[in-house]
Amino acid sequence: MMNIVLATDFSMNSWDMIITSLKLYAGTKCRFYLFHCYEPELRNYVGSRSTARAGVIVGSLKEVAQARLKETLADIEKVHKNANHSFDILSRQGDIIEALEEIAVEKDIDLIAMGTKGATGAKNIFMGSTAVRILRKISKVPILAVPENTEFQSLKSVIFPTEYAHNYSENTLQPLKKLLSLWPAEILLFHVAQEFTLTEKQKMNRSALKQRLEKLDYGFFKVAVKSTVARAILKFAEEKEAQMITMVKHRHTLLESFIEEPVIKKVSLNTSIPILVLQGA
Structure with a gap:
């Protein structure tokens, strides 16, 4: 069985990446980990009250991430029926490179799939800064980078x-x-x-x-x-x-x-x- 991370930021490009990955590996058993990383800006929260507030913010972000991952998984299940495929959801706080490296070891990951542009990516840029950073820094796991508007049907x-x-x-x-x-x-x-x-x-x-x-x-x-x-x-x-x-x-x-x-x-x-x-x- 293959273990594949689907790294999503809930953008349309991420949805294209998810559908492309499911189609590419339709013919083999896979466990897909639908993954989102959130990195709250907490530098301004110093002191006991601020620390408590920061904890509330982080907890809220995790709840939102988990809710959106569940929504995305429900959307996948509406359009994708394949007995070969099973799904889990994962969210992590912090740096995306560190999170992906940890998950790669924990889950014995065979492939990381991602979009080339994020939700805030400029239209005239082919590959966004996060995608470039992942390609540069991740060194032990193959990466599938999927551009926006990909409409994969078959691999010839x-x-x-x-x-x-x-x-x-x-x-x-x-x-x-x-x-x-x-x-x-x-x-x-x-x-x-x-x-x-x-x-x-x-x-x-x-x-x-x-x-x-x-x-x-x-x-x-x-x-x-x-x-x-x-x-x-x-x-x-x-x-x-x-x-x-x-x-x-x-x-x-x-x-x-x-x-x-x-x-x-x-x-x-x-x-x-x-x-x-x-x-x-």
Whole structure:
């Protein structure tokens, strides 16, 4: 059984993320943890009376969070009937990174799913600050980041940008393989670069990747970076009509470039393709 966190802030983007996750993993047994994190601003509450008041505020926020989680679960149950799936609700006070890391250990989590934008996110930003922070800080659990307006129906092709800079382990690739055991999708591996001559190390990594994907349907492509890494990846995904992008998280590699580029933070990118982030060794 898979254990999956559905991290929600009750936005429409979060609802898109929930429905996409349920559809993606419809064919396997899952326990979904519908999760909300609240972080009250308590710096101004000092002294015995203020401390008591702060306690009331925190208690109230927890009650609201639990009530909204129950409402969301009721909404899910109205539209989603799947004997493979069961649900729990969780709310935590404090920093979302710390909360997710604790839950990942406590519940043996296999995947964290989230929206790319929060309830207050600006319309012209593809990925909000909380999503970027989670992608940066969470290092042991794969992450599914779902943009707003995603209308997932089926998984037919997954694009996998790489620089062949690392030898991806079997453990790193396992979440992708698990997903592809549920969907007969092809993997479109593509080298993102300005220059395509491979070093000996890159050749070895490419060969190892081929061996680890040998039982799957895959093909190799090359994509030149003409403006930014993000635009190159998203343009290729749209050209191939892919339903998912997957990237492996390592320091100083494509994912870091992808989320750090100004185009992600400031410029509108018209895409609704989910991104599966695998954790590098």
